[in-house]
Amino acid sequence: MATFTVSTGTINSFSPLKNKKPLFSLSICFTLKTSKSTLRGATASMSYDKELAVAKNAVSLAARLCQKVQKALLQADVQSKSDKSPVTVADYGSQAVVSVVLQKELDSASFSLVAEEDSGDLRKEEGKETLQRIMKLVNETLASDGTYGNAPFSEEDVLAAIDSGRSEGGPSGQHWVLDPIDGTKGFLRGDQYAIALGLLDEGKVVLGVLACPNLPLSQEKVGCLFYAQVGGGTYMQSLDSSTPIKVHVTDLDNPEEASFFESFEAAHSLHDLSSLIAKKLGVKAPPVRIDSQAKYGALSRGDGAIYLRFPHKGYREKIWDHAAGYLVVAEAGGVVSDAAGNPLDFSKGRYLDLHEGIIVTNQKLMPALLKAVKESLNEKASSL
Ligand SMILES: Nc1ncnc2c1ncn2[C@@H]1O[C@H](COP(=O)(O)O)[C@@H](OP(=O)(O)O)[C@H]1O
Ligand SMILES: [Mg+2]
Ligand SMILES: [Mg+2]
Numbered sequence: 360m361a362t363f364t365v366s367t368g369t370i371n372s373f374s375p376l377k378n379k380k381p382l383f384s385l386s387i388c389f390t391l392k393t394s395k396s397t398l399r400g401a402t403a404s405m406s407y408d409k410e411l412a413v414a415k416n417a418v419s420l421a422a423r424l425c426q427k428v429q430k431a432l433l434q435a436d437v438q439s440k441s442d443k444s445p446v447t448v449a450d451y452g453s454q455a456v457v458s459v460v461l462q463k464e465l466d467s468a469s470f471s472l473v474a475e476e477d478s479g480d481l482r483k484e485e486g487k488e489t490l491q492r493i494m495k496l497v498n499e500t501l502a503s504d505g506t507y508g509n510a511p512f513s514e515e516d517v518l519a520a521i522d523s524g525r526s527e528g529g530p531s532g533q534h535w536v537l538d539p540i541d542g543t544k545g546f547l548r549g550d551q552y553a554i555a556l557g558l559l560d561e562g563k564v565v566l567g568v569l570a571c572p573n574l575p576l577s578q579e580k581v582g583c584l585f586y587a588q589v590g591g592g593t594y595m596q597s598l599d600s601s602t603p604i605k606v607h608v609t610d611l612d613n614p615e616e617a618s619f620f621e622s623f624e625a626a627h628s629l630h631d632l633s634s635l636i637a638k639k640l641g642v643k644a645p646p647v648r649i650d651s652q653a654k655y656g657a658l659s660r661g662d663g664a665i666y667l668r669f670p671h672k673g674y675r676e677k678i679w680d681h682a683a684g685y686l687v688v689a690e691a692g693g694v695v696s697d698a699a700g701n702p703l704d705f706s707k708g709r710y711l712d713l714h715e716g717i718i719v720t721n722q723k724l725m726p727a728l729l730k731a732v733k734e735s736l737n738e739k740a741s742s743l
């Protein structure tokens with residue numbers, strides 16, 4: 360078996376809007392296995408092969424739409440949702456594109472999609488212009504693929520495609536789980552974001568596809584597509600379909616050498632708490648703060664060893680923020696759990712029921728991480 364270790368040296372986040380100093384730089388060193396057996400693993404006949412091929416196409420097309428919008432982002436394209444979080448024409452457009460492609464290619468009678476956005480605001484008078492922009496983007500993107508461009512989608516078609524994401528999910532049957540843009544705040548800053556698509560079968564995540572258009576693939580190339588099928592490992596390729604390579608989480612066992620990821624946004628995760636946990640573990644490197652499930656993708660290829668996510672009290676995590684990323688990391692040999700070490704349960708509907716937060720690392724580091732998390736949470740509770 361030929362195993363090459365490719366050191367990509369220092370890679371920087373890509374900021375197309377700002378075109379200035381990178382927000383993080385991170386040394387990555389990951390092992391690319393290009394043996395025949397590894398590549399055969401990517402194409403072996405497994406039960407979700409057709410779904411995987413369609414999901415990769417859907418997510419790549421959605422990424423094309425998002426990249427176009429991020430390049431030419433207009434303030435008018437950004438709205439505020441009722442919970443005050445931002446949403447853009449690209450979030451809606453990406454959701455419509457993925458929904459259309461999945462329904463066209465797969466059995467639409469049993470189709471179920473749990474997705475973040477809905478068309479409520481677009482159906483209001485003030486949403487009319489935004490809807491026009493989304494319709495244009497969706498039609499341009501679908502036409503660019505050559506497969507779906509024959510009959511343009513009307514405003515009603517686009518609204519219906521977005522609203523097909525209203526499923527409640529649950530423990531039985533198959534449900535697609537979509538975050539059309541995860542990390543919208545990062546997307547708006549010109550930083551990291553992801554298009555994240557998972558498939559649940561009987562309550563378990565069986566497919567995960569993660570497009571990270573601004574994540575470096577190598578020193579020369581930016582834009583990664585991670586994908587995993589349950590039992591089949593995790594693969595990474597460029598967004599324009601280069602040969603996939605198998606990726607693995609780091610095999611580091613010394614926390615002192617580990618680096619850790621957390622949300623860029625302090626409002627999304629308690630930075631003080633992660634810093635306390637990291638200190639207890641003996642982690643020396645400063646936190647790597649990036650938006651979105653790009654953190655799961657980066658961790659799955661060994662860029663960093665730990666991801667810590669501790670939302671402020673009262674926040675409920677949604678399944679689309681973790682389903683795809685979870686499988687990408689799990690199939691790359693990583694462990695994802697809540698702060699008490701329980702596995703994540705995606706079978707409960709649109710939300711995840713969690714004890715405190717989400718922690719991710721490899722199998723060797725998990726016992727020490729759990730201990731540090733427990734001690735830190737106790738310390739925090741007793742200081743209140
Ligand atoms: N107060 C909060 N605490 C934790 N997560 C939050 C939050 N407000 C929003 N989020 C979630 O954090 C996601 C982004 O994750 P990250 O912090 O890793 O970049 C958002 O996804 P969207 O951008 O899809 O809305 C949103 O679901
Ligand atoms: Mg999200
Ligand atoms: Mg989103």
Ligand SMILES: [Mg+2]
Nearest residue numbers: 444445475543
């Ligand atoms: Mg959102």
